[in-house]
Amino acid sequence: EAQVTQNPRYLITVTGKKLTVTCSQNMNHEYMSWYRQDPGLGLRQIYYSMNVEVTDKGDVPEGYKVSRKEKRNFPLILESPSPNQTSLYFCASSLKPAGQTYEQYFGPGTRLTVT
Amino acid sequence: SQQGEEDPQALSIQEGENATMNCSYKTSINNLQWYRQNSGRGLVHLILIRSNEREKHSGRLRVTLDTSKKSSSLLITASRAADTASYFCATRRGGGADGLTFGKGTHLIIQP
Numbered sequence: 698e699a700q701v702t703q704n705p706r707y708l709i710t711v712t713g714k715k716l717t718v719t720c721s722q723n724m725n726h727e728y729m730s731w732y733r734q735d736p737g738l739g740l741r742q743i744y745y746s747m748n749v750e751v752t753d754k755g756d757v758p759e760g761y762k763v764s765r766k767e768k769r770n771f772p773l774i775l776e777s778p779s780p781n782q783t784s785l786y787f788c789a790s791s792l793k794p795a796g797q798t799y800e801q802y803f804g805p806g807t808r809l810t811v812t
Numbered sequence: 813s814q815q816g817e818e819d820p821q822a823l824s825i826q827e828g829e830n831a832t833m834n835c836s837y838k839t840s841i842n843n844l845q846w847y848r849q850n851s852g853r854g855l856v857h858l859i860l861i862r863s864n865e866r867e868k869h870s871g872r873l874r875v876t877l878d879t880s881k882k883s884s885s886l887l888i889t890a891s892r893a894a895d896t897a898s899y900f901c902a903t904r905r906g907g908g909a910d911g912l913t914f915g916k917g918t919h920l921i922i923q924p
Contacts (some may be wrong), residue, residue: 701854717844727897730911739916740855742882748909787854800845801912811876 699724701804703788709810710778718807720774720788729771730755730801731763733784740787744767746771747794778811785809814842816901816915824921829887833918835901836881844877844884845902845912858886888920893915896922 701722710716722729732746732755742755746765760782762774771790777780790806819834827846837844843862859866861877861884868875872886886896898919902912 725833728910732914733839740914742911745911753910756905756913773908777912778835785852789855800857800860801855803847805854806852 699802701788701802703786703804703807705807706805707808709812711812712779713777716775716778716809718775718786718788718809720771720773720804721769722771722790722793722802723769723800724790725768726790726792726802727768728788728799729765729795731761731773731788732772732787733757733782734787735784736804743773743786747772778809780811783809783811797812816913817901818899818915818918820902820918821916822919822921825891827891827893829891831891831895831920831922833899834885835884835886835915836885837901837903839903841879841903842904843889844875846873846875846884846886847900847902847914849898849900849917851897856900860893864885878909891920891922893922893924896920 704719725749732740733738741757744763746752753792786807789801791799792800815835845860846858849855859870872889877884897918900914900917902914905911905913
């Protein structure tokens with residue numbers, strides 16, 4: 698089944714404790730992206746990757762890191778999480794960059810709480 | 813920065829009625845996409861309309877695009893309880909960056 702998977706689905710952590718949210722897709726998509734969703738603010742793009750070893754900042758990259766060493770995986774790293782990073786996070790992928798006419802496939806989401 | 817803005821923010825109708833939601837955007841586009849999100853879940857792509865298209869259908873969905881007014885509408889006909897969800901329009905981000913920018917969504921509630 699074609700899908701985007703994220704782990705963990707739920708995470709409660711403390712300020713400053715490094716964490717990684719994994720994202721994997723099995724559709725051989727070139728493009729992958731991370732979004733955060735907050736009430737009243739909608740979805741905002743954090744980082745994206747056009748292909749292996751090619752990443753770039755989205756609208757809200759501060760406090761996050763990403764890497765794209767393999768085509769299927771695009772982990773999101775929070776080196777020192779803070780309470781303002783409490784949010785619902787989504788990974789998405791598409792065959793080609795989103796600027797072209799390709800739909801994005803979304804993962805199920807990771808609900809992160811930083812205390 | 814957000815490109816698309818949906819209207820209304822929330823909509824509650826009776827099952828069987830039609831639901832219409834609108835999206836306005838700011839800059840020129842190549843295409844516009846609509847997504848659905850069930851509570852707390854990932855977004856699901858519904859339909860894409862290109863800038864040279866005025867109307868597109870997919871099952872009970874009808875999307876229109878008016879590039880002169882920089883607006884789009886999504887019509888869901890004969891609504892069902894399962895249509896209860898949030899609906900987002902998305903366009904390409906500007907400023908040389910790639911990716912989609914989403915509006916804040918319309919929350920649709922279908923009353924049985």
